[in-house]
Amino acid sequence: MKVKLLIIALLPLLFASCDMNDLFDEGDTKKTYDGPAQVAFFPDEREVSDDDGSTSIEIQLIGEQRDSDLAVSFSTEGDAVAGTHYNVSTPSPITLEAGTSTVDIVIELIADSVPDGEEVQLILNLDGGDGVEVAENYKSSRIFIQD
Template identity: 30%
Template sequence: MKKILKYTFVIGLVSLMFTACKKEYQTYKGPTVVEFSPAIKSRPQGTVVAPGYDSVKVQLVGPQRSSDLELSYTIDPKSTAVEGTHYNIPKLGTLTLPANSSFGYIRVNLVPGSIPNNQTASQKKLIFNLTGNSEVPASVNYKTYTLTITF
């Protein structure tokens, strides 16, 4: 009888533990904003190690939109990378977050051979400032992104 009572207690305790671990999902209730997000998590933010192109990821924080969301950004004058010499951006100053999506990308085409070697002194910085639009502003904390270009 003691064994049965002991096993019943253990089974009851384990059942109680599983119900206590139930996940609670929370919905974001803050203002809708857009922000930069590292496109590739396995390397330092924005470091490019090969010629070609890179993408700068922008994410929507808040509910997705049923239509495309047009956003704006600027290139910071403190950037050391020069447009046409080190990079080209097809839609300079604007990007689109597709309908029913939380992400959009700024494609940066890199000019091969524009930086002589892989030394730190030869790195070029391309600094993006996200502005958003009249409906969806940029997040105060994540409105700047630096892409470091090295070949």
């Protein structure tokens, strides 16, 4: 009984002693990024049908928007073949305009190019931009093209 009373008496002290502002720094509570500027893909993976017509992958600038345009280079790989399964409508390097945080890479999908029940993979890789790092965990985006 004494133990229960002690617990009940101390329980309010646990809540009263916590100041949320002391637990987190300003970046955590305001959800701001204060590291070096980076570029990243979003999403990092997507499934599409070859009959969808097109799809797009977003390149995001992580950090403050820039005062000048940013050229970002990307490359492709995988077992999907350009001209057979897809065409990239947006050439590399792509320009992230000043004052913006995103730009889309548009990929045209060629209808009926993948045999029934099969899948090919297109991998986009960020190669970097003018003085901006590539985010390590989001440097590639995989597109699975199915029939």
